[in-house]
Each structure stands twice: as C-alpha cells, then as structure tokens.
Amino acid sequence: MAENSDASEEVLLDCRKICKSYNGPMVLSDVDFSMKRGEIHALVGENGAGKSTLIKIITGVTGRNSGTMVFEGKEIGHDHSRTGAQGLGIAVIYQELSLIHGMTVAQNMFLTKEPRMPVLGIINIRRMNSLAQAMIDRYGFNLKATDVIDGLSIGQRQTVEILKALNGKASLMIMDEPTSSLTSAESAQLFGIIRQLKADGISVLYISHRMEEVFDLSDRVTVLRDGRLVEVLEKERIHPNEIIRLMIGRCLDEKDSKCVMERKGGEVVLDVHGLSSEGKFSDISLQLHAGEVLGIGGLVGSGRTELVRAIYGIDAHDSGSISFQGKPWTPGVSQSIRGGFGFVPEERRLQGIMGGISITGNIGITNLDSIAGKGFVSDRKELALSRKAVGLLNIKPAEPSLPVGNLSGGNQQKVVVGKWLIRDLRLLIVDEPTVGIDIGAKEEMYQTIARLASEGVSVILVSSDLPELTRLSDRILVLRKGRIVKEFAEGAVTEEDVLRASSGILEGGAA
Amino acid sequence: MSITALRRLILIGLLLAIGLGLSLASPSFLKLDNLMTLLQEASQTGIVAVGFTLVLITAGIDMSIGAVIAITAMICANFLTYTHIPAFAFIPVALGAGCLVGLFNGFFITRFKLPEFIVTLASRGILAGLALLIAVKDADGFVSNVFIQDPVYLGFGGTVGPFYIITIVFLVLAVLVQFFLKRTRSGTNIYATGANPTAARLSGINTDKTIFAVYMFSGFCASLSSIFLSARMMTAMPEFGIGSEMDVIAAVVIGGTPFTGGIGDIWGTVIGTVFLAMIKNGILKLGISPYIQPIVIGGIIVVVVVVDVWYKGFAERLARNRARRRTAEQDRAAA
Ligand SMILES: Nc1ncnc2c1ncn2[C@@H]1O[C@H](COP(=O)(O)OP(=O)(O)OP(=O)(O)O)[C@@H](O)[C@H]1O
Ligand SMILES: [Mg+2]
Secondary structure (H helix, E strand, O other): OOOOHHHHHOEEEEEEEEEEEOOOOEEEEEEEEEEEOOOEEEEEEOOOOOHHHHHHHHOOOOOOOEEEEEEOOEEEOOOOOHHHHHHHOEEEEOOOOOOOOOOEHHHHHOOOOOOEOOOOOOEOHHHHHHHHHHHHHHOOOOOOOOOEHHHOOHHHHHHHHHHHHHHOOOOEEEEEOOOOOOOHHHHHHHHHHHHHHHHOOOEEEEEOOOHHHHHHHOOEEEEEEOOEEEEEEEHHHOOHHHHHHHHHOOOOOOOOOOOEEOOOOOOEEEEEEEEEEOOOEEEEEEEEEOOOEEEEEEOOOOOHHHHHHHHHOOOOOOEEEEEEOOEEOOOOHHHHHHHOEEEEOOOHHHHHOOOOOEHHHHHHHHOHHHHOOOOOOOHHHHHHHHHHHHHHHOOOOOOOOOEHHHOOHHHHHHHHHHHHHOOOOOEEEEEOOOOOOOHHHHHHHHHHHHHHHHOOOEEEEEOOOHHHHHHHOOEEEEEEOOEEEEEEOOEEOOHHHHHHHHOOOOOOOOO | OOHHHHHHHHHHHHHHHHHHHHHHHOOOOOOHHHHHHHHHHHHHHHHHHHHHHHHHHOOOOOOOHHHHHHHHHHHHHHHHHHOOOOHHHHHHHHHHHHHHHHHHHHHHHHHOOOOHHHHHHHHHHHHHHHHHHHOOEOOOOOEOOEEOOOHHHHHOOOEEOOEEHHHHHHHHHHHHHHHHHHHOHHHHHHHHHHHOHHHHHHOOOOHHHHHHHHHHHHHHHHHHHHHHHHHHHOEEOOOOOOOOHHHHHHHHHHOOOOOOOOOOOHHHHHHHHHHHHHHHHHHHHOOOOHHHHHHHHHHHHHHHHHHHHHHHHHHHHHHHHHHHHHHHHHHHHHO
16 A cells, blocks of 8 residues: 555545434434544543444444445445445454454454465465464564464454454454453553554554543544534544543543552451462452452453452352351352342353343342342332432433343443442442443442442452552452462552552562 | 364274274174174264254254155155156255255244254154155055165165275265365354354354355255165155154264354264264174163263363363463563
C-alpha cells in the first residue's frame, strides 16, 4: 500500500445518519462516524450507549435501518454481511470467541484460507506453517506456528486473533473491549501491537471502558450517549475529565481514594487454613473479618479465580480446611447459598447469565428461597426483587421483562452483580466485578460494595483493576503462581506495590 | 507426545494384548479364515462408523443409521424382486436414498435448529416403519424372505484373494476420508464446526453446509454397508441394521472421538471397530453366551467414556500448568 503524507488524512470509513432499532426503541439515532486511514480511534460511552451496536453494523453482523456507509470510497449497501465486511478488509477481534481449540496457531490463522497444493485442493501444511511463522516473526511475537491454542495464555490467544485478522489483509481492525481479560503486562503488549498496526497503515477502532488506555493510545475519540453522537475529539482535546463529562453528561465527583490499608478487628467470619488444589493453588491460609473487604491481587492465571471458586464450593479442593463463623465448613454451592454467600463469577457469559431469560428470571433463580416460600414461586415477589436490583445498579433499559441477552455487555454484568447484592449476605465474593462496566456505573458499584461492608458483610474482591483494588480493599493479598506472596495489611499501598508483588518483583528489585 | 497419540498407543497395546490372549485361549482364533471373518465384521460396522465419526466431530449425532440400513435393504429387495434393472443401475439409487435421509436430517437440524438427537431419532422411527411398509410381502401380506440370486449383487459379498471386498472398501474409504479430514479445507471446516460453531461462523465457515454434508455422508455410508450386508446374507430383511447404532457408537467412542465435538479422526475409528469386532469374536470363540454381547458392549462404552473424561481433566490440568508457566515467562520478559 502506498504511503504518503496525505494518506493519513484520507477517510477510510464514513458513516452518516446511521439509525438502528432492534424492533423497539432507537438504539442509534442519526449517528455520524468516520475513520481515517492509519489512525487509532476510540469509541467511548456509557453501558448501552450503542458502541457495540455501531460496530456490529460496520462489520455486517446486524443491519442498519437507515443511513449510509462508505468504505474506501465505495458505498456499502443494505445487503452488507459479515463475509462482505471481511472481503472489504474490515476485521474484528473477538474476545476469545473466534479461535478453534485443538487447532494450531497456523491452522487458526489460515482457517478457510489455507494454502493449497496445485492439485486436488490438498492443504499444504508445511507452507501454511512457514507463512504463519514468517508473519509471527515479522511482528516479533513470542509464539510458534505449531503451538496448539489450548496451551496458550489469554494474551497470546489474543495475539493469535490479531494475526488471524491481519492475515485477511485488513485495512480496518476493530476491537471491542480487548483488554478486559488481560493483565497489565499483556495490555501493554497489545498497545505495542496496535501502534505497530498503525505504523503499517492499518486503522484501529477501539472500545474500552479503561480511560487511561484511551488517553494514551487514541488519535481521536468519538463519544456516544444514549445512541447519539455527542462529540468527536481531536488529539489535543482528549482529556480524562472532558471525556467523562461528555459521556455521562455531568461531572463525576470521584470520592478520593483511600488506598490505605487497615486491619479490621471484628469477628473472624471465614478462616481458611492450608487450602490446596493441585495445579491451581497451594497452601492458602487467610482470615476474613466481619465488614472487611479483602482484596486479592495477582496476574490472570495466578490462581485467584480458582481459589474463590473453591471457597464458594464450585470446585473441590485437595487438602486444607475452612471454617465459617467458627464452625468447620464443607464448601458446596447449596450450603454456600444457605450460609449467605454471594458469588459474582468472572466469566459472566458462561457462569452468570441465562441469556434467553428475562432479567426477572435471572434474578429470581438465585433468590428462590426468598420468593418461593412454600415451594411455589411468587411472581409478585420475584418482580419486586428484580425492580430492586434494576434500581440499585441503574440497569438500562429498566425493564425487568427483557431477556438479558438483549442488554449491552455492561448491563448484563450489572444483572449478575445485582442478583447477589439484593440478598441478605454474610459474605460476598466478587471476581472482576467491574470489567466492561462504564465509569459512572463503576462508581455506583463501589459505593454499593462499601455500603455492604459497612453493614457488616465481608467481601472478597478479586480484581485486576489496580485502582479499584487499592481503593476498595481494607487489606490486600497478592497471589502468584497459586501462592500468597504478599500481604498488604497496614499503611498506604500504591498500585505499583501491588503490581510488583504480582509479577514477582518484591521490594529491593530482583525476584 | 501428544495426549491423543498416547491414548491411541494404549488402545493399540490393549488390542494386541487381547489378541494375544485370545490366540492362546482358542487355537482357531489365529486361523486366516477367522481373521478374515473378523475383519469382514469389523468393516460392516466400520463403514457406517466412518460417516458417524464425521457427524460426531461436528458435535452432532446420527441415530438414523440403523434404519437407513433397513430401508436401503428394502429398496434393493424391491428392485431385485419386481424389476429386471441390473444391480449396477439400482445400487446408486439405493445409495442415493441414504444421502436423501441425511439431507432430511440436515434440513431440520440447520433450518429449525432442532437437536440432532431428536431429528435423527424421528427419522429412525419413520424409516424403520417405511422399511416394513415397502418390504416384499407374500399373498397373505406377511413379509416374505427375498432370496437374492443376482450374481452381480451377490458379488459384493465376495472376496479378492483372502480379503472380503467389504474389507478392502472399508480400508480405502478410511484412507480417503482421513486424508480429506486432515488435508482439505472442507475437512478443517468439520473440525471447526464441532469445536466452536460461533467461532467457525465468525471465521466465514458455512456451518450449515458442513452439517448438511456430514449427515448426507453418514446416510451414504450406512446405505453402502447395507448393500454389503444383504449381499453377504443373500437376503434382505426389514430388520437389517436396526439396533446396530450401538456397535457403531461403541466403535467410534473407543476410537477416541468424543461426543463433545471438534476432536477425533478415522484412524481411531478403524482401531475402534477392529477392537470391537475382536471382543465379539472372542466371546464366540470362548464359548460364552452370545446374549452377553450387548452387555459387554454397553459396559465398554461406559468405561471408555469415564476414562476419557478423567483423562481429559488430567490433560487440561497439564495444559493449564503450561499456560501458567508461559504467562510467567512472558511477564518476566515484559518486566
Ligand atoms: N440483540 C438485541 N436485541 C435487543 N436490544 C438490544 C440487542 N443488543 C443490544 N440491544 C440494546 O441496544 C442498546 C445498545 O447496546 P450496545 O450493546 O450497543 O451498548 P454498548 O455501548 O456496547 O454498551 P456496553 O458498554 O455495556 O457494552 C442497549 O440498550 C441494549 O439493550
Ligand atoms: Mg458493548
């Protein structure tokens, strides 16, 4: 592709007056959106603002009701489809979705485009592997073409996703919340890749709720609110407060973060002693006091999620003991629910949500004990409960009969969290509670967690979001390779302290 | 060594051990005659199992295969009894019937998003009934036995050298399909469709087309095996094949193609069918009541599935540990 100075000013994609409704209210109204060649463009907005929908329209996943789209000077008709978009060079990075397990990196990169021998259409495996390896090497990734996907870390899988998309000769690469399951090191690597793409003349459209990323990376930012375009900011106007103001329509008075650890003296609610599970975590001992927020930090894959799953009783552990409120405790999901445990899982799509069922139904299922007194479910109580959750977390649209699958990603997450928060809880375990949740809703969630703690509920908070972890926790344990490597129990803690401990760089430099 | 390769090695070891045991226990086991019959029986199940394997790799299931065998046999019986059309002309029609059943299955699975099990179970019922309906009847309306005399047709039950033709056909089919699976785009699409249909569609694979194709092929394979069956038995009965799903499922599962889709291959199925045929042959040779066969087969299915699930958990643990090590390495590199 020819590169010259005005190439960067060339408009790659121009959408005008895009309207969309999923047979109901307008989700996008008269949205104008444009991308220049070789720019990094962030799309921001609250949960449900219509970001994912706009992307689905551009990539042909869903149709628009009206409006025009021009890509590389050619009009895109209403018959736009996913394959059509691929043919044009519009690539999307899906979160873990589009890789085939059991296949190698090369097979995934070349899926449906495998190089073939001249005769009989036989796949030329050797050539496929060497082409793939050449591409990996060109970008300097730490991967082998013959590695099988199943053995790769999340960050590496995402790299494969990007390679796969690049392989289709993409000129526009779209990423919808790409960093939501990455560690900070992995995110940093991803940003390196994004910059590399830009240098190659590829435009990147990027959605994220992590503001600091948006500021670091973007050349321009488009802000959506309630399905309308609010503003397009050029590089020099990209400021955190400005964007947040445009996004939510008001200024956010962030409670200044405490970030000071303090040991709570209350009664010990949960006492875990020497808990081990082979290959996941080993010799974990911790005590959780009443009204305490215990943060668990560490890298993705350090065993945090596995630990809290074992405590809640989803997975069995090999050895060690747990006592709850002074009595020996055998973990198990139904005991946990009866004992007043709440659990917000990490993989919300897989574990937390029944997409085809209404908000009410999703909330009802974990609260059957309170809505089904004598074995019959009371619709009235169920509805009242779900209204409460919808109000508590400001779920939009505030219509309990909607199937959860039709909500935006962030609002789905609010439903998962909400169905626990309305219970009478003793102990709340939350695993990455605010991934994909917009900045305003995050603040509300923080306040809810803090309020619960002040009412005496003990909270275990697993989070990769360091500001969140340091701000909410009374005490932080850091896990590394399945072991507790550090406890921050008193005094001020910075994000950097936690990060160092997580990656094995303890005080004094080398590990 | 990969975990699938290790599993295969264990299976082959087990096969040889059982073979050795049987040849010690029964002197007639190792006779050429017996071995060829064993292979012939393995091929009878095996041809159907090849098609079934593809269905299983797409994470589907085909319960109609047994009934396809029955209907194919009845179609041939009708041609043989009432017409003078030569075998070479009507056999393609009979094979086409198998494909047609697959088309029917595929249509309801993809178009109406119905569960594979239900659709194919329904076809099984319909076909089993149809087979009885079109069976050749005597004057009193009872199903009469057809004695096949057509020399060309009977030729399918014959041998080339010591090998039954069906064994040769099975092996050729297995080689071709294995190659197709591993070395063509369409083969890759079958794996992708079973491993992660959403991802496959996102990658531009027409998963519906893939599903149509595998069910049609499964029907074709069942029809093909039916022709060999009636040729060898020199007769065709409407009960042919009914209930044989059990053997086919057992063979494929023993071979290492799980019900979860995305994994498996034809070599495994070939080993699985020989394994199963050997067990059945052994039961006969050891003079144990043949009624015990289905019990043994059912038991084997359970054992294999249990061991596979356990093995999978074990393998996943290994993979997770490896991923964790890699992450750590990467972080160290990044730091
Ligand atoms: N399949 C669907 N059917 C009906 N309504 C839908 C569907 N998908 C999305 N919506 C609605 O469209 C609106 C915009 O959703 P969209 O997913 O585009 O939001 P978003 O900006 O990506 O939010 P988030 O940050 O939470 O991911 C939401 O109100 C949502 O409820
Ligand atoms: Mg979204």
